[in-house]
Amino acid sequence: MKEFDENIKNALLKHIPKIDDDSFTENIVKEHLSRKLEIKYKPFLNFASLIIGLSFVFISIGLILLIRYNGLFIEIIDINEQHGLILFALSFVFLIYKWLEDYSTSSTL
C-alpha cells in the first residue's frame, strides 16, 4: 500500500468519532439474545393460520368423500372430485405460505 493510502487509513483510525456509550454493545447482545429466546419458544405456526388451514384441509377431504359416495348431491352444484383436490392442495399451499411468512427472515435483509 502506498504511503498516502496508509496515511488515509491512519487518519481515519485515529480521528473517527467513537461510540462513547459503554452499554451500547451490551444492550445489543441482550436484545439479540432475548429475541432469539422468543423465537425458540414460538409455536411452529400462528394459531389462527393453523386453524384456517386445517379447516380447509378437512373441508376438502369431506368434499372429496362426498363426491365419491354421493355423486348426485354434488352434480346439482356442478362440483367434481378434482375441485376437492384443488382445494386440498390450496390448503397446503396456504399453510406453507403462512409458515414462511411467520418464520422466514429473508425480508429483513
Place this chain on the structure above:
Amino acid sequence: MGSSIIKRAISGDPEALTSLINQYRDIAYNLALSIAKDDEDAKDITQDSFLKVLENIHRFRNEAKFTTWLYRIVYNQSIRFVKERNTENIVKTESISIPENPYSEYSVKKEYIELYKAINLLEDNDRNIILLFYLGEKSIKQIGTITGMSASNIKVMLHRARKKLYKKLNYERV
C-alpha cells in the same frame, strides 16, 4: 479465527457477540453518522442494523460476508432515515471532533488531522466510499454490494476522492 467467532456468535455465545460488535461498531457508526449527520440517530441506526444482521447471522460463513451485509444495512437504513427526516444533506464539518491525545504518536502528526478534516469535507458519497475502502477494508465489488453502485462508478469516485485529498494536502501526484 474469523469463521470461529461467527460460529460462536451463531450459537449465541455472548462473548463472541460482544467481540464481533465491538470490532465493527465504530465503522458502522461512522458510516451512519456520515449519512444521518446526527450522533443519536447514527447510534440508533447502528444498533438496529446490528440486530438485523445478528438475526440472520446463521447465513454468514465468514466475517467478510457478515460485515458487507452489516454495512449494507447501515447504508440503506441511513439513506431511508434521511429521506424520512426530509432534511438537507449538509456536511456539518463544525461538529467533527478531533480527539487530542498528547501521548499519541499520531496526534503529533498534524498531517493526519488535516487529512481527516479533508475527508470530512468530501461529498457524502465520496466520503462513504473512502470509509468503506480504507476503514472497512472492503473491495470495490463489496462496496458495490453495500451501496448499490456499479464498480466502475465506485472506481471513479474513489479516484476522484483521493485526488481531492492529495490536492488538499499538496501531494505532488496520485
